[in-house]
Amino acid sequence: MEDNIYSGMGNDARIEGKVLQAFEKNFVQVQGILDQNRLLINEISQNQTSKIPDNLSRNVGLIRELNNNIRRVVDIYADLSNSCAKSMEISDEGESKSDERGGQKRMRSSS
Template identity: 45%
Template sequence: MAGTCRNKNKRFNTGAKKANGADDGDEDDTEGEECDVVVWDTLSNSFKKAQAVLDQNRELIKKVNENHQSKIPDNLVKNVGLIREINGNISKVIKIYSDLSVNFSESVRQRKRTGNEKVENMRS
């Protein structure tokens, strides 16, 4: 996992350098940096949670469609509850992505603070 993170870090940093026009051609700059495994795990876990809820919604939607096509009154009544569950799941996904956004933003801010502190310490 750490090797994978290091490669992703390298790729993102290299892309950022090129976008800023500051690529010095030395792509090994990030090789020695440790990857923030916690950030990657948070991203991964959040996406997995969201995907699980979305997969559950896919199944619920299939059931709603089957019930609707059957035109059986009891099945149509069941759809009310299923649709409520789908709506609740959508709220869960929104919460997952909202929390992910906040956590990711905080991680970026922390990394910037740490980077600025390192630069200040080097100047001293």
């Protein structure tokens, strides 16, 4: 029966590892997009300040790119949230299954 306890713990660790890898990957991706947005905002601001017609018309495309980047960030966070929720469901299912197999969870006594 102890083998089941340890194998369950291994599954939890693998799930947590995958979740952490997904977080890290997504946060690195988001940071890259946010860095790009900072550059876009600076260029848009400079173009606006210059009041040169060509620069002002270029801002239309830059603002579209900025909006698309913001949408990408929102999508990444939505996907990350869904992945996290799914991993929590899997973890909760694993805990309830181990409870059904003989109460493998142990409660610490307060004494």
